[in-house]
Amino acid sequence: MAFVEYNRIGEDGTIAEIILNRPESRNAFNSEMATQILEIFQNIASSDVRVVLLTSSNSKSFCSGADLKERNNMTETEWKEQHKLFQTMFNTIKELKQPVIAVVDGYALAGGFEMILNCDMIVAAKTATFGLPEVTRGIMPGGGGTRLLAKGIGIQKAKEWVCTGKLVTAEEADRAGLLNYLVESDEIREIAIVLAERIANNAPLAVQNCKVAVEEMFGMPDHDARKIEIELYNRCINTEDRLEGVLAFVEKRTPQFSGK
Known part of the structure; x- marks a missing residue:
């Protein structure tokens, strides 16, 4: 059932x-x-x-x-x-x-x-x-x-x-x-x-990394949190969606995020 x-x-x-x-x-x-x-x-x-x-x-x-x-x-x-x-x-x-x-x-x-x-x-x-x-x-x-x-x-x-x-x-x-x-x-x-x-409507990988960042860094000493934050940030940099987001901003259109 x-x-x-x-x-x-x-x-x-x-x-x-x-x-x-x-x-x-x-x-x-x-x-x-x-x-x-x-x-x-x-x-x-x-x-x-x-x-x-x-x-x-x-x-x-x-x-x-x-x-x-x-x-x-x-x-x-x-x-x-x-x-x-x-x-x-x-x-x-x-x-x-x-x-x-x-x-x-x-x-x-x-x-x-x-x-x-x-x-x-x-x-x-x-x-x-x-x-x-x-x-x-x-x-x-x-x-x-x-x-x-x-x-x-x-x-x-x-x-x-x-x-x-x-x-x-x-x-x-x-x-x-x-x-x-x-x-x-x-x-x-x-x-x-x-x-x-x-x-x-937002970039899936960016959203997922934001979720991880908030969860993992909550209550963590700032010095340690900075390392995690920049690591997750760099994961977003190396995505097709980051390129699409910037291009869509320049072209003044809605981005079409693929999750890649």
Whole structure:
């Protein structure tokens, strides 16, 4: 059974839309759904896709985390093996060379929130709710929650959210600096596509190197960061798209980037 839909959208099909579609379980991911997400992202990594939208078919729930009903019947060994699958899924989203935009409405809890944190940007509806309630279940976030949340909202706020397990409104998440856009529910997809198109219209390799630069240099001593920055800059210099970008500027036309 397909729990995840995959479409190519945009004028040239360079935007991928991944839709979580297990509404009867509030899009909680079981092993099969996680495997489908993982395989789709692995396929996108070697494709000509330039931007990914990760969204949900259910406006009431983006993703409620791991399916605890499935886990309830597992042995300790099976639980740990399944979590390795989940870790691989999260890491594959995070490490994708193309930017990933989470398009969030409804509840995004536990592993569902961590899925979002492994994305590069977040467009959320005002009706969205975020939370890492793992401490209320005797565990802690294991897919990036404690590691990634502080990058978005700062250490003090991150400690509060993960140690209380509180539910966070979209407005509070926006005030904390987590979101790129906070919008009405009925316009969320349209605004996310506009953002994706603005990214997709740029040189793919330049965008991908920018993503790597921001990720790798965050919090790094400036002396070390300079070396990485110039290395990534030089990668862009040695591309056909750099030549096309300069030529298009001189000729006063829209550049036609090829990703080479």
